[in-house]
Amino acid sequence: MHNSFLLYSRLYRGSCSRTYLKIKLKKSKIIKEKIQKLKNKNANHIDSNEFAIEIGKILSEAFTGEIRVDLLPDNRIYYNIAKRIIEPNLKRNYDIVGDYSRNVQEVLNKKSNISLKAIKADLNQDRIDGIVNKISGYNTFEDGKWLLEEPIINFTQAIVDDTIKTNAEFQYKSGLRPKIIRKEAGNCCKWCKDAVGVYEYPDVPKDVYRRHQRCRCTVDYLPGNNKKQDVWTKKWTDIDKSDKIEERNDFSNKHKFKINNKQFGKKSRKHMRDFKLDASLEADRKKFIAIIYDIVENNDRIIRNINWRGQTDPLIAYVKGDDVVLANKNNEFVTILRGGVNNARIKNTGK
Numbered sequence: 001m002h003n004s005f006l007l008y009s010r011l012y013r014g015s016c017s018r019t020y021l022k023i024k025l026k027k028s029k030i031i032k033e034k035i036q037k038l039k040n041k042n043a044n045h046i047d048s049n050e051f052a053i054e055i056g057k058i059l060s061e062a063f064t065g066e067i068r069v070d071l072l073p074d075n076r077i078y079y080n081i082a083k084r085i086i087e088p089n090l091k092r093n094y095d096i097v098g099d100y101s102r103n104v105q106e107v108l109n110k111k112s113n114i115s116l117k118a119i120k121a122d123l124n125q126d127r128i129d130g131i132v133n134k135i136s137g138y139n140t141f142e143d144g145k146w147l148l149e150e151p152i153i154n155f156t157q158a159i160v161d162d163t164i165k166t167n168a169e170f171q172y173k174s175g176l177r178p179k180i181i182r183k184e185a186g187n188c189c190k191w192c193k194d195a196v197g198v199y200e201y202p203d204v205p206k207d208v209y210r211r212h213q214r215c216r217c218t219v220d221y222l223p224g225n226n227k228k229q230d231v232w233t234k235k236w237t238d239i240d241k242s243d244k245i246e247e248r249n250d251f252s253n254k255h256k257f258k259i260n261n262k263q264f265g266k267k268s269r270k271h272m273r274d275f276k277l278d279a280s281l282e283a284d285r286k287k288f289i290a291i292i293y294d295i296v297e298n299n300d301r302i303i304r305n306i307n308w309r310g311q312t313d314p315l316i317a318y319v320k321g322d323d324v325v326l327a328n329k330n331n332e333f334v335t336i337l338r339g340g341v342n343n344a345r346i347k348n349t350g351k
């Protein structure tokens with residue numbers, strides 16, 4: 001005979017008690033680092049995302065590693081037990097990650113002089129219900145255990161995506177034009193490859209915020225303030241900001257491709273025309289940056305050791321289709337060439 005109350009409390013203590021999780025959270029270097037970044041006011045939503053993945057992983061490990069299967073009646077996780085174990089823990093993840101990403105949003109708003117408040121996303125109760133219902137439908141705990149792995153991480157990551165969506169939509173309704181940048185992580189999948197891009201409200205497809213299981217692609221937010229400035233140099237201040245955000249995103253990879261604003265300003269007017277873009281329009285300049293990043297990040301191939309006029313060190317060429325972005329040895333933007341694959345110097349390198 002099972003005493004279900006006793007069973008529940010023993011399961012709970014063993015698996016996901018506050019103390020157990022607290023110790024795990026305290027031990028995590030990632031969480032420590034992310035909290036520090038937020039305190040220093042230089043966290044962004046790429047940090048929120050990594051924070052969420054870590055929080056999700058810790059809970060998932062607690063669920064899968066610590067639940068005493070031998071104490072489960074009939075080796076099953078019945079609905080009531082599933083609900084009492086899973087729901088409060090997912091709600092706690094929602095609180096931790098929801099608060100973290102709301103606070104990040106507050107930092108981002110302040111940095112862009114946006115006086116709007118940062119909003120915490122709503123709890124997605126449907127997803128919690130879905131997990132609880134599904135897992136209790138399995139004949140054995142083992143069969144349904146997968147639901148306590150990736151879906152827990154995915155649920156936790158989605159809290160960040162929801163925060164970004166909630167705040168971007170709120171800002172758009174308040175007259176701003178925020179942007180959403182989606183980047184692929186590794187070689188995710190065809191669907192994610194197609195979703196990559198920079199989107200500006202109101203032209204932001206809902207799918208930008210979707211992520212399938214095991215997807216680690218990033219969804220990030222860029223503020224859009226409607227300040228209009230006439231002088232060319234002043235117009236670049238907005239781009240400066242977005243570049244800084246890019247750089248922050250890349251803290252994990254020091255040698256990741258960067259755009260240096262001076263070089264960019266010098267090259268852009270001429271080359272934007274090649275891409276039928278108008279250098280005097282901010283939207284076109286952002287599109288142009290997105291094109292450059294797209295060529296670099298989604299390149300078909302890379303050619304190294306290209307000797308280039310005016311450059312002492314050889315350059316790296318990122319080739320996508322017919323277009324080429326050249327970068328120096330520090331992986332900084334040098335120039336972009338529409339149809340650059342046909343350029344003799346690029347074509348003949350390595351032959």
Ligand SMILES: [Zn+2]
Pocket residue numbers: 184185188189192215216217
């Ligand atoms: Zn993905």
